[in-house]
Amino acid sequence: MDALPAFPFLRRRDAVLSRLESASLLLPAAPVRAKNADAEYRYRPDSEFFYLTGWEEAGGVALLRGFADEKRFLLFVPETSPEQEMWTGKRRDAREVQAACGADGVLPLERFADEAPELLAGGDRIYYRLGASERCDAAVRGALGRGRRLRARSGRGAHAVIDPGAALDDLRLRKDAAEAARLREAARVTVLAFEEALAAVRPGAGEWEVEAALEGGFRRRGARGPAYASIVAAGRNACTLHYCANSSVIGPEDLVLVDGGAEVDFYAADVTRTVCASDGAGEAAREVHAVVREAHRRALAACRPGAPLAGVHAVAVEALAEGLCGLGAVPGTASGIVEAKSYRPYFPHQTTHWIGLDVHDCGPYLEGGRSPVLEPGMAFTVEPGLYFPDGSCPAARALEGIGVRIEDDVLMTEEGAEVLTSALPAGAGPMGGRG
Numbered sequence: 001m002d003a004l005p006a007f008p009f010l011r012r013r014d015a016v017l018s019r020l021e022s023a024s025l026l027l028p029a030a031p032v033r034a035k036n037a038d039a040e041y042r043y044r045p046d047s048e049f050f051y052l053t054g055w056e057e058a059g060g061v062a063l064l065r066g067f068a069d070e071k072r073f074l075l076f077v078p079e080t081s082p083e084q085e086m087w088t089g090k091r092r093d094a095r096e097v098q099a100a101c102g103a104d105g106v107l108p109l110e111r112f113a114d115e116a117p118e119l120l121a122g123g124d125r126i127y128y129r130l131g132a133s134e135r136c137d138a139a140v141r142g143a144l145g146r147g148r149r150l151r152a153r154s155g156r157g158a159h160a161v162i163d164p165g166a167a168l169d170d171l172r173l174r175k176d177a178a179e180a181a182r183l184r185e186a187a188r189v190t191v192l193a194f195e196e197a198l199a200a201v202r203p204g205a206g207e208w209e210v211e212a213a214l215e216g217g218f219r220r221r222g223a224r225g226p227a228y229a230s231i232v233a234a235g236r237n238a239c240t241l242h243y244c245a246n247s248s249v250i251g252p253e254d255l256v257l258v259d260g261g262a263e264v265d266f267y268a269a270d271v272t273r274t275v276c277a278s279d280g281a282g283e284a285a286r287e288v289h290a291v292v293r294e295a296h297r298r299a300l301a302a303c304r305p306g307a308p309l310a311g312v313h314a315v316a317v318e319a320l321a322e323g324l325c326g327l328g329a330v331p332g333t334a335s336g337i338v339e340a341k342s343y344r345p346y347f348p349h350q351t352t353h354w355i356g357l358d359v360h361d362c363g364p365y366l367e368g369g370r371s372p373v374l375e376p377g378m379a380f381t382v383e384p385g386l387y388f389p390d391g392s393c394p395a396a397r398a399l400e401g402i403g404v405r406i407e408d409d410v411l412m413t414e415e416g417a418e419v420l421t422s423a424l425p426a427g428a429g430p431m432g433g434r435g
């Protein structure tokens, strides 16, 4: 992708600084994570840290001070050395970081322990996630001690620690133009990779081969890789919601559920399709698929500006309940099934979740007892499903072993709901017969 548009980060920081008022915000970069022994995972920055700094390297700490007239945004970064560069490559030095991030100052990390408590103590609250880093925990303890003394003398000093989500989640919920572009690109790449992955679905293929086609499709198009562990679940594996072993061989009568999404510039897509491995899939599987597809269609139609997010779920539940009734899976009427929540054994999750820098992005599902209303900038998935694990459905044993989910990504805009992944057919047909 092109370089990020000029300084969306600056605008985000301005928004956060004005919210902080008399408080400060302390955000450490995510640590490098060990996979096992001395092997490391590829580095991925912390979403909140990246959202405000645009900085992608490990080891830094961002400090924002809403109460201050100067040094409002400081970055502490590790010192570079020839030894470090030999092993892990060149890192930008303080001056380059300052230019790239627009910080008021960039300081070496070794000065953090001495300077941070002082810098934090003058505000009255510190937004910080306790336990995020030992270095920052210690600085916050120091700041609270100083703040107590300052407060006694001047009436203002750090005396409370608040989760940074309280200042950031609401901003991250409404995506700006730079974020919308990333989400669209993640969706575009995901659709193309899904076409390749679904073409690899056939009897006798390993689930891992479909996974390889999907994730290869992400990487070939420049995505960082999968945003989360890809699911390729043939037959009854699809009844395990977070199945990701992807180690079974696809049978001729199987439905195959594929759930994956590319991560592009740290923004996630999240798509699911469920398709027949061949023409040999049974009638029951096709009927369940048709029910989920209808729920998916109606739920997408319910994504309208001003509508409550919970309404999307309600519409999907209604359609699924009608389907469960028609399939003979649950006794009673559709409205009775909704009322008694007797669909829950077969649809145990929600229809929507927010997406963004995190595949399950921050943002409320209930505010003051009410569902949030859909507004431009909000991005979320729509993913109804039905799952019938073994032994779950005495009333209709033929359904047991079937799992279906269909999932698309939606971005609310001024014009309405933009289904980012609508180019990918939602049908169940085997190769070539989808639509």
Ligand SMILES: [Mn+2]
Pocket (backbone or CB within 6 Å): 270, 353, 381, 383, 407
């Ligand atoms: Mn999802």
